[in-house]
Amino acid sequence: MITVEFLGPIGLDNMNFEANTLAELSNILKSKVPEVSAWLSNSAVAVNDTIVKSLDIELKNGDRVSLLPPVCGG
Amino acid sequence: MQKLKIFDGPLDVEAIFALWHESVRDKNFGAFITFVGIVRDEDSIDGLSFDIYEPILHSWFDGWQEKANKQNALVLMAHSIGDVPLHKSSYVAAVVSPKRKEALALINDFVEDFKASAPIWKYDLRSGGRVYAKSRSTTLAGAGLLA
Numbered sequence: 738m739i740t741v742e743f744l745g746p747i748g749l750d751n752m753n754f755e756a757n758t759l760a761e762l763s764n765i766l767k768s769k770v771p772e773v774s775a776w777l778s779n780s781a782v783a784v785n786d787t788i789v790k791s792l793d794i795e796l797k798n799g800d801r802v803s804l805l806p807p808v809c810g811g
Numbered sequence: 812m813q814k815l816k817i818f819d820g821p822l823d824v825e826a827i828f829a830l831w832h833e834s835v836r837d838k839n840f841g842a843f844i845t846f847v848g849i850v851r852d853e854d855s856i857d858g859l860s861f862d863i864y865e866p867i868l869h870s871w872f873d874g875w876q877e878k879a880n881k882q883n884a885l886v887l888m889a890h891s892i893g894d895v896p897l898h899k900s901s902y903v904a905a906v907v908s909p910k911r912k913e914a915l916a917l918i919n920d921f922v923e924d925f926k927a928s929a930p931i932w933k934y935d936l937r938s939g940g941r942v943y944a945k946s947r948s949t950t951l952a953g954a955g956l957l958a
Contacts (some may be wrong), residue, residue, distance in 0.1 A: 739956070744862070744864050744930070744932070745862045745864070745932030746862075746945075748944040749943060759956065759957065762957065763958075764958040776873035777955070777957045777958040778847040778949075778954075778955045779950050779954050779955065780951075780954055780957070780958040781950075781951035781952065781953045781954045781956070782953070782956045782957055783867060786867055787870075788867070788868065788933070788951070788952075788953055789953070789956070790952075790953040790956065791956075792956060792957075796819070798902075800921035803864070803867075804840055804957070805822055805864065805867070805930055805949070805951055805954075806917075806932065807945065807950045807951070808927075808928070808929060808930055808931055808932060808947055808948055808951060809926075809931065809932065809933035809944050809947050809948040809949065810861070810890065810902060810925055810926060810931030810933070811848045811890075811899065811902040811922075811924060811925065811931075811933075
């Protein structure tokens with residue numbers, strides 16, 4: 738089981754899924770959480786608070802995946 | 812002194828600068844360069860509001876501290892979460908360094924990268940609600956991985 742958190746303006750509560758890779762998680766989010774689909778193309782992804790750039794990353798039980806939409810500090 | 816500090820609501824700029832200055836002034840730095848962001852009255856907004864994802868903000872900031880330390884400099888920063896009214900400040904940053912030229916270059920790079928990379932989300936305050944400042948936001952490097 739992994740936990741997905743939707744940061745900032747995405748505005749959804751955390752959700753738990755069974756997924757072994759980010760590629761699997763991508764498919765799950767597209768089919769099960771249609772309201773997040775518009776955010777997938779502009780959100781960066783962190784696994785356990787480290788931003789990642791590859792879909793091949795394996796996910797372990799208890800991992801936390803965060804979606805980070807476009808930012809504007811200051 | 813905490814080099815990165817998050818505050819609820821608007822920043823007390825004078826108090827933050829006084830603390831920073833007091834902490835560094837006897838450490839033999841020759842230059843202390845500050846930046847203050849002030850909320851502007853534009854597009855009929857009532858103010859700004861912010862969300863921050865602190866774990867990644869801290870690791871981003873620690874990376875800059877390491878870079879600054881290699882030049883014998885320090886970076887300092889404070890930011891607001893929640894609502895900040897017009898003409899108040901939500902963001903201050905500083906570089907303390909042995910020499911002026913390095914500090915000026917570093918504060919420019921630090922503030923630029925802050926805009927592009929810090930995990931902070933901005934909202935306009937309008938009619939008591941928060942409206943995500945989407946058109947002014949920057950997509951983070953690596954975005955779209957799950958698309």
